[in-house]
Amino acid sequence: MRADLGWQLRPDIVFLNHGSYGACPTEVLEAQREWRDRLEAEPIRFLTRELDARLGEAREAVGAFLHADPAGLAFVPNATAGVNTALRSLSLAPGDELLTNDHEYNATINAMHAVARPAGARVVVAPIGLPIAGEDQVVEALLDAVTPRTRLLVISHVTSPTALILPVERLVREFAALGIDTLVDAAHAPGMVPVDVDALDAAYWTGNGHKWPCAPKGAGVFWVRADLRDTVRPLVISHGFNAPLADGRTRFRHEFDWTGTADPTAYLTLPAAIDWMAAQVSGGWPEVMATNHQLAVAGRDMICSALGIEAPSPASILGSMAAIALPGMTSDRAAFELMTALYDEDRIEVPIGGWPVAAARSSADASPAHVLLRISAQRYNEPSDYVRLAEALVARLGGD
Secondary structure (H helix, E strand, O other), X not given: OOOOOOOOXXXXXXXXXXXXXXXXXXXXXXXXXXXHHHHHHOHHHHHHXXXXXXXXXXXXHHHHHHOOOHHHEEEEOOHHHHHHHHHHOOXXXXXXXXXXXXXXXXXXXXXXXXXXXXXXXXXXXXXXXOOOOOHHHHHHHHHHOOOOOEEEEEEEOEOOOOOEEOOHHHHHHXXXXXXXXXXXXXXXXXXXXXXXXXXXXXXXXXXEOOOOOOOXXXXXXXXXXXXXXXXXXXXXXXXXXXXXXXXXXXXHHHHHHOOOOOOOHHHHHHHHHHXXXXXXXXXXXXXXXXXXXXXXXXXXXXXXXXXXXXXXXOHHXXXXXXXXXXXXXXXXXXXXXXHHHHHHOXXXXXXXEEEOOHHHOOOOOOOOOEEEEXXXXXXXXXXXXXXXXXXXXXXXXXXX
């Protein structure tokens, strides 16, 4: 791992898990520190008199990056908060169904259950399976699970457990034709794959700034389609609920821009992170995405070759991460023990877990179908990082 590219990561650890919490470059952290200094120099002026305008400027910049109408954007701490906000805006009836699939994030499925159960609704987890041949397998599995009671499709743009880019544009279109809205959990999408929120036209969209844009922790974004903005409330209601509407500010804007005293500097620093990353290479964001993708695929293929196993998906549906089904492993405990040993003894930080995630399994005591290792590729990584991981895995699991 290269230590000369501006990150503060420990040089004695091979860090192959950018996908979980990201990593923030030193210059971006310094930009956040400048915002904090301005806030603390005069908290009343900053939070009461200046914050609205500063948030507006940040929304404009982030909206341009995401191709998203800033009027529909709200800052939230993370994509999980965005998912919960959208789900809690629904008015569900007994028998209604929320549809997702077996590649989804554990916290997202938990949030679906939390809103469905009190209403007498239910969560449907469509089995897509793994290995996966391509996008048709995804679309067909989800359409086959639709019933007259399906109210909402909840789908990741890039899946967390399996690192697959799902065909969200096609899915939003197909489900809209059936009269079904879509919530896109794009936690990993900004900075990994091209994003055009306006063109996607999902009912709800949420993404993270702390992952691939490398912003400070707590820089999430939530977007709502224009026809639904009057129906969505933030998770915390504060003064915006009855604030006078003036200067063209909508109730949506009033309520989401102020949910109580908090540190807004992660939101305000997100534009600086976007600009810093784009400036690291001559080709800007397209080059960042392309080189990370190439390194992730090369790393995956190297590890699969060393272990003598097949890759579980085509490279065309991967971004800056890749998942590998580890041979001979069948339990969550074995996954945890291997992950711990790789960190404690081999000094390699990489996530390993059972798939499907616990919330997507048929019962609480069901065993995983696979144990997946997921690698990430960011600009501080290099091929030797994946060589080191492959050698450690062969030593522990065997291989060709």
